[in-house]
Amino acid sequence: MAKRNVIWTRTADIQFVGILEYWVNKNxxxxxxxxxxxxxxxxxKQIAEQPLIFKATDFKDTRVASLENFSIFYKFNDKEIIITAFWDNRQNPKKLLKILENKK
Structure with missing residues (x-):
């Protein structure tokens, strides 16, 4: 199977950059x-190589890969991995619910 391209949605990118900036400022x-x-x-890279090894969610075609205190939510097809959210698990889960519901 050909390697899938990893694409970050604008939402996921903003979340990730925000978390990085938070830790730079805090530390x-x-x-x-x-x-x-x-x-x-x-x-x-792991997700791109084997997208099915991570847990399915209740959201259509969305899976989640955990990483320390964070979760990477994604969808995939034969050519792409689409990162839909990058979440710090210590945040209010209601915020995440709104984000994932908007990615249907």
Whole structure:
């Protein structure tokens, strides 16, 4: 099977960048953010290679891959992995519900 391209939605990208900025400001260092970028890169590579190994959700065609305190929500087809949300699991889950419901 050909390798799938990983595409981040605008929402997921904004969430990820916001989390990275939060940790840079909180820690007064970019060390943790760099570590997180590396972990996310490795996890999205895993998703692209084997999208079915991660848990299905109650949302149509959406799966979730956990990563430390974060969750990566995605959809896929033969050519693409579409990251629909990047979520810090310590946030209010009602916010996530609204985001995922809008990605139908």
């Amino acid at each position: 007064k260092s970019n060390t943790y953010s760099k570590k997180l970028i590396k972990l996310v890169s490795e996890r999205t």
